[in-house]
Amino acid sequence: MTAVTIERVETIALRIPYDHWAPKPTFGEIERTTLDCLLVRVTASNGLVGWGEAFWGGWQATQSALEQWIAPLALGQDIADIAMTARFERALHNFGRSGPYVYAIAGLDIALWDLRGKIAGVPVHALLGGKRRDRVEVYASLLAYGGNVENVARNTTRALERGFRQIKLHEKTTAAVAAARETTGANIPIMVDTNCAWLPDAAFDAVMAMKPYDPLWVEEPIWPAEDIEALGKLRKATGVPLAAGENATGTLEFVRVVAAGIDYVQPSAVKNGITAQWEICRTAETSGATCVPHSPYFGPGYLATLHILAAKEKTVALERFFCDLGHMPYGKTVPIENGAVQIPDMPGLGPEPDEELMRFRA
Ligand SMILES: [Mg+2]
Structure with a gap:
């Protein structure tokens, strides 16, 4: 069987307004008026699409990490390769052992599991x-x-x-x-x-x-x-x-x-x-x-x-x-x-x- 590989990695940032029935809390001294979400969309060589999500906090930095570093590493990789994201983490370890790069890899990892399930025709669980x-x-x-x-x-x-x-x-x-x-x-x-x-x-x-x-x-x-x-x-x-x-x-x-x-x-x-x-x-x-x-x-x-x-x-x-x-x-x-x-x-x-x-x- 030929491998199904990663053809494209994209990000979509969302800012969703919310109401918690009280004055908005602050975060890093900035009023938090939206709940944010950084989606990761991975297209496979067979046309299937997988969805992941990376941590919302400071998502602008994570989005940049994904686009500049993680996506280029991921292109052409075999989606069945479960060791892939640990390998990326090691390759980029001196960019920080937590924070944007690690969150970006996490977002990719979630999308890859979505794809693995879709390819096998079974739920992730x-x-x-x-x-x-x-x-x-x-x-x-x-x-x-x-x-x-x-x-x-x-x-x-x-x-x-x-x-x-x-x-x-x-x-x-x-x-x-x-x-x-x-x-x-x-x-x-x-x-x-x-x-x-x-x-x-x-x-x-x-x-x-x-x-x-x-x-x-x-x-x-x-x-x-x-x-x-x-x-x-x-x-x-x-x-x-x-x-x-x-x-x-x-x-x-x-x-x-x-x-x-x-x-x-x-x-x-x-x-x-x-x-x-x-x-x-x-x-x-x-x-x-x-x-x-x-x-x-x-x-x-x-x-x-x-x-x-x-x-x-x-x-x-x-x-x-x-x-x-x-x-x-x-x-x-x-x-x-x-x-x-x-x-x-x-x-x-x-x-x-x-x-x-x-x-x-x-
Ligand atoms: Mg907590």
């Missing part, structure tokens, strides 16, 4: 050993309300009304966690993402203050994110389950996170690609941790995460940013309804991005 479940729960990942307890309480109520049964906050204060707990009552899991809020010395008191509200996990309580040793000490000292990993890249870094006793590891498909994400996930769960992928994005990375959640050992919920989007990618084809989603069974990742989405091209 079948290529990962088969699905262990037909649907997964989805948790409402509230955007940051900057400690405004009214907004936290009101939007926690809104999430429950829309059928979500698990809530994540992006807040740093005990008052915000208390407001959410008061709203949900005792039986709804609440996760608290603090986005690296504290230096190691300050983290103990802050996390202990949240403990009475029974968080399922506290996420990234320590800055810098890579201070895994401090995270491990905090876990032991507080007894509060911790989550980390959205800022880690590569299997070895996750081995360190698991070895430190972190309960929940959070590799991101759009930062690692499916190849590495799957390896990280399996390695972590074999060692007793639980893999809860970071997934606050809406494009093919959303579908990629669903296939991993379908095929992995432990059942966990999918993360979803809780907001109304100007247009919901896959809103008709892979809808989230009543806090749950059906795993796609079409070849590859599933449906193509819809045409209407292209109205939001940057």
Whole structure:
């Protein structure tokens, strides 16, 4: 059989307006008025098209990395070659072990898995050993309300009304966690993402203050994110389950996170690609941790995460940013309804991005 090879690699950046029912949060001191998405479109020599997605943060740099460096490397390569993206990562390793180049390779990797599934006529989860479940729960990942307890309480109520049964906050204060707990009552899991809020010395008191509200996990309580040793000490000292990993890249870094006793590891498909994400996930769960992928994005990375959640050992919920989007990618084809989603069974990742989405091209 002649190889099916990569004929073209293109990027499409999308900026989608959103409403989270409160003043817009800032990101890097810039008001965040859109949720962005960098699509990677790979055309194969047999005419099939695969779709990937690279991390949205600083997507302009990632787009440039893809177009200037990754696409030229990829052209003519055999799509069946699963070692390809690891080889590119090694070839470009001194451009950064995380960041735009690694995210660009991740976006390509997702598109290649989509193509491998389409070529074989099977869903991606079948290529990962088969699905262990037909649907997964989805948790409402509230955007940051900057400690405004009214907004936290009101939007926690809104999430429950829309059928979500698990809530994540992006807040740093005990008052915000208390407001959410008061709203949900005792039986709804609440996760608290603090986005690296504290230096190691300050983290103990802050996390202990949240403990009475029974968080399922506290996420990234320590800055810098890579201070895994401090995270491990905090876990032991507080007894509060911790989550980390959205800022880690590569299997070895996750081995360190698991070895430190972190309960929940959070590799991101759009930062690692499916190849590495799957390896990280399996390695972590074999060692007793639980893999809860970071997934606050809406494009093919959303579908990629669903296939991993379908095929992995432990059942966990999918993360979803809780907001109304100007247009919901896959809103008709892979809808989230009543806090749950059906795993796609079409070849590859599933449906193509819809045409209407292209109205939001940057
Ligand atoms: Mg997070």
